[in-house]
Amino acid sequence: MATLDVLEKDNALERLNAAGDMMRKALQEMVEDLKLDYSVVGIASMFKIFFGPKPNNYAQALKCDKASYFAFFRRMLASGVFLTPSQYETDFISCAHSDEVIQATLEAFRSCLKS
Structure with a gap:
């Protein structure tokens, strides 16, 4: 029940879903x-x-190109961002991820996708 209380506070689910929408749009x-x-x-x-x-x-x-994904995963990890190591698993945004963390993550994505 405590978890549900946290999720209801400050519209956490709406904020998480909006952050996910923004992340997917920026990545696209x-x-x-x-x-x-x-x-x-x-x-x-x-x-x-x-x-x-x-x-x-x-x-x-x-x-999908699993070898390229795994190389990308290692570059992201070296940049301080831990993604799922498998190309087949999804990544998540949580309540612990602030706007600043999400922006830093997007910067790491851009840098690591370029290399």
Whole structure:
């Protein structure tokens, strides 16, 4: 019950979902600006960059560039951002992520996607 109280306070779910929408939009713009053949997926406070076209099923998801994703994961980790190590797992924004942390994360994404 305490968790539900925290989520109701200050419209936490709405803020999380809005942050997720903003994160996916910013990542999609990055992917397009950098002319990468990647896709941004997610819902609510969840997000993920697939290293390949947007998968619509399991077989398509298996075709993503796992080696490039893992190299990207290591660059992000070196930048101080811990993402899921698997291309197939989603990433989350939580109540602990402030606007400043989200902006720093987006800066790390841009830097690591460029390299």
